Amino acid sequence: MLFNSIAFGIFLPIVFLLYWAISKNVKTQNVFLLAASYFFYGWWDWRYLSLVLLCSITNYLAGVLMMRVNEDSGNAQKRRRLILTVCCLVSFGVLGVFKYYDFFVTSFVDAFSMLGIHLQANTLHLILPVGISFYTFHTLSYTIDVYRKKFEPTRDVVSFFLFVSIFPLAMAGPIERATNLLPQIYKRRTFDYALAVDGMRQILWGLFKKVVIADNCATIANEIFNNSGIYSGSTLLLGAIFFTFQIYGDFSGYSDMALGIGKLLGFKFLQNFRFPYFSRDIAEFWRRWHISLNTWFRDYLYIPLGGSRGTKWQVVRNTFIIFLVSGFWHGANWTFVCWGAYHAILFLPVILLGKNRKYTDTVAEGKVLPSLKEICQMVLTFGLVVFGWILFRAENMAHAWGYISGIFSSSIFSMPTGLGSGKPVFLICAFMLVEWFGRENQYAIEKLNFAKKKYFRWAIYCAIIYLICSSGGEEQEFIYFQF
Numbered sequence: 018m019l020f021n022s023i024a025f026g027i028f029l030p031i032v033f034l035l036y037w038a039i040s041k042n043v044k045t046q047n048v049f050l051l052a053a054s055y056f057f058y059g060w061w062d063w064r065y066l067s068l069v070l071l072c073s074i075t076n077y078l079a080g081v082l083m084m085r086v087n088e089d090s091g092n093a094q095k096r097r098r099l100i101l102t103v104c105c106l107v108s109f110g111v112l113g114v115f116k117y118y119d120f121f122v123t124s125f126v127d128a129f130s131m132l133g134i135h136l137q138a139n140t141l142h143l144i145l146p147v148g149i150s151f152y153t154f155h156t157l158s159y160t161i162d163v164y165r166k167k168f169e170p171t172r173d174v175v176s177f178f179l180f181v182s183i184f185p186l187a188m189a190g191p192i193e194r195a196t197n198l199l200p201q202i203y204k205r206r207t208f209d210y211a212l213a214v215d216g217m218r219q220i221l222w223g224l225f226k227k228v229v230i231a232d233n234c235a236t237i238a239n240e241i242f243n244n245s246g247i248y249s250g251s252t253l254l255l256g257a258i259f260f261t262f263q264i265y266g267d268f269s270g271y272s273d274m275a276l277g278i279g280k281l282l283g284f285k286f287l288q289n290f291r292f293p294y295f296s297r298d299i300a301e302f303w304r305r306w307h308i309s310l311n312t313w314f315r316d317y318l319y320i321p322l323g324g325s326r327g328t329k330w331q332v333v334r335n336t337f338i339i340f341l342v343s344g345f346w347h348g349a350n351w352t353f354v355c356w357g358a359y360h361a362i363l364f365l366p367v368i369l370l371g372k373n374r375k376y377t378d379t380v381a382e383g384k385v386l387p388s389l390k391e392i393c394q395m396v397l398t399f400g401l402v403v404f405g406w407i408l409f410r411a412e413n414m415a416h417a418w419g420y421i422s423g424i425f426s427s428s429i430f431s432m433p434t435g436l437g438s439g440k441p442v443f444l445i446c447a448f449m450l451v452e453w454f455g456r457e458n459q460y461a462i463e464k465l466n467f468a469k470k471k472y473f474r475w476a477i478y479c480a481i482i483y484l485i486c487s488s489g490g491e492e493q494e495f496i497y498f499q500f
Contacts, residue, residue, distance in 0.1 A: 018060040019494065020274045021227055028057065033281055043205035047175050050183065050282070057184035058148070065146040068111060073181045076156040079104035080163045080170030080177075101164045105157065112153050115143050120349030147498050148188045150346060154313055156181050159195040161317055168195050176202045185278040189271050189497040191289040191309035198286070206283030215466065216280025222462050223273025225481050227495070229488045230448050231266030233441045234259040242410055245420045250429030253420060255436070260410050261403050262445050265294065267496045268307070273460055292456045294402070294449070295380050297394035299363045300373040302402060310346070314339050325368055336368060337361045347409070348499065352417055356408040363401055379457050444484075 018025050032053045040046050059066050083097050119140040126138040159180070162168040171177050180199050186192075241248055241256030248256070272289035279286045293305035303311055315324075322335045337358070344357020367373045380395065381387040387395070404421070411417035436442065455461030462481075465474050 018057055020271065020278075021224060024060070029278065029281075036282060037208050040206065040208075043203065044175070046206060047179050047202060051175055051179045054179065054182045054184040054187060058182060058187050061147050062144075068115075068146055068149065069152060069182050069187075070178075071111065072108060072152055072156050073178045075104055075107045076160045076181070077171075077174065077177045079160050081172065083163055084170045097164055101160060104160050108153050108157055112149055114141070115149060116145055117349045118143070145499065151190045151192055152181055152187065154192050154310070155186070155190075158192070158313060158317065159199075162195060168199075171199060173203070183284075185275040185282075185284075186286065189268070189275075189495055191272055191275065191287050192313055193287060193309070198284070201284050209283065212280045212283070215463070216277040218462060218465065219277035219280065219460050220274050221277075221478065221481055222460055223270040223275075223277060224485055226266040226270030226273065226448075229266075229444060229484045231263045231270060233444060233488060234263035234266065237436065237441060238263050238410070242420070245416070245423060248423070249431045249433065250424045250426045251431050252433040253424045254429065255433045257403050257407050257410075257420075257424070259441065261294075261399075261406050262448075264406065264409070264496055265290075266448075271495050271497065276460075288459060292379075292452055292461075294399055295395055295453065295456055296398050297376045297380055297391060298367055298372070298398055299360065299401060300367045301376040302398055303360070303364070304377070310343070314343055318342060325373070329369060332368060333365060336364055340364065351414050352408050352411050355414065355417070356405055359405050359408060363405075382457065 018028060032050075036046065036049060036053075039049060055066060055069075058069060079100050082100050086093050086096050086100075119142065122138055122140050126136045130136075159168070159177075163170045176199065179202055180193075180195065183198075238256055238260040241252060242260065245253060245256070269290040276286050276288070287309055289307060289309050291305040291308065293302050296302035296305055319335055319339045322338060323331050324335060325332050327335075340357040340361035341354060342357070344353040344355070344360075347353045347356075364373075367375075380391055407420055408417050411420060452461045455463065458464055462477070465477060
């Protein structure tokens with residue numbers, strides 16, 4: 018069930034009304050919301066609910082068992098480590114079979130073929146369950162925190178299962194932490210009109226990003242990437258830029274809708290995007306893009322490896338590990354691995370020079386326009402990110418190489434073609450202008466609530482709704498559903 022579908026447009030109001038109508042106590046709220054979440058996920062394919070349940074049961078039991086370990090016994094830490102290891106093996110095992118098995122088998126066969134040895138590839142051709150990477154990391158963060166004694170394990174089965182599968186986050190995150198979400202699940206939620214209105218506003222902006230920006234950009238980006246051999250270098254470059262805005266509008270739009278839906282239900286989820294295309298260096302970009310995943314890798318992989326401490330060799334190693342794993346998390350394709358390596362190379366100079374925390378504020382904070390230096394920094398960072406997205410979008414490495422080679426040809430100086438009416442270009446410019454003036458907020462139109470003139474505020478809402486309803490882009494699934 019897509020957030021931008023008619024089915025969800027019926028599902029959400031029904032859930033909202035029933036949820037607040039029967040909200041007599043926290044147990045009733047949680048049981049109803051858990052049932053709604055399972056219905057939402059099962060709408061895609063009810064059979065894969067078994068994987069959600071397996072992940073939930075495994076990590077719930079791991080937390081309970083670690084709590085029961087007698088801390089006075091001499092081997093308590095070993096037993097806790099064993100429980101964590103088994104839990105990780107089960108969780109990553111399921112993820113590996115469904116997402117990576119065919120990739121490893123095919124790569125193994127291809128490697129032997131290069132040596133003249135031809136093997137039979139016995140692949141499974143399994144359908145990748147929607148959201149499996151998200152809810153796997155979702156639950157493991159809980160179990161690892163319990164192991165580290167940062168969080169008390171819960172005995173409340175319903176609350177934990179809801180934490181794993183709550184429907185706004187079920188398909189594509191953000192990857193919530195138990196420390197933020199579970200305390201909210203334990204408490205009875207009361208309807209907050211101001212929070213609900215803010216949630217509706219954020220849902221509207223997220224839907225605009227998806228339907229108006231991402232889907233319109235997707236029409237052009239898909240045409241250019243799928244037929245890259247016939248287009249000029251200038252057109253290929255524009256295709257990469259269109260995909261850059263497609264993936265941002267698509268994924269940040271989903272995140273905005275997820276956060277907005279959470280507010281309708283009385284929850285405050287973690288922010289997942291902070292205007293990443295206004296970043297002044299690559300380190301700032303990664304602090305602002307897919308925040309929940311990047312902080313997950315930072316806390317559970319990068320820091321345990323030593324982080325930026327230690328020798329320069331160790332810093333280089335840790336940087337490459339975290340970016341390569343991040344790339345591989347996105348998909349079983351060498352293009353994602355190379356995309357991660359590309360960003361690791363970009364990130365290394367910043368971290369080796371100790372400038373990875375240089376830009377933690379908002380660009381041109383409190384100002385209307387950035388300085389010339391900031392403009393140059395943002396343009397350079399944006400350009401580097403655009404070329405990275407070519408690797409991310411390409412079907413394979415040969416496609417990526419051909420695409421990039423096509424850009425750096427003499428045809429780069431020709432006029433681009435295939436843009437149609439130019440409407441998407443206008444929409445992108447208007448969109449980025451709104452994002453720029455709203456960059457100091459949680460989302461771009463958050464402060465419309467404080468507009469002095471009510472008719473002005475509603476005029477903007479109506480304009481956004483009109484653009485959504487009249488958008489000529491083809492309906493597209495959310496990109497991150499495939500991860």
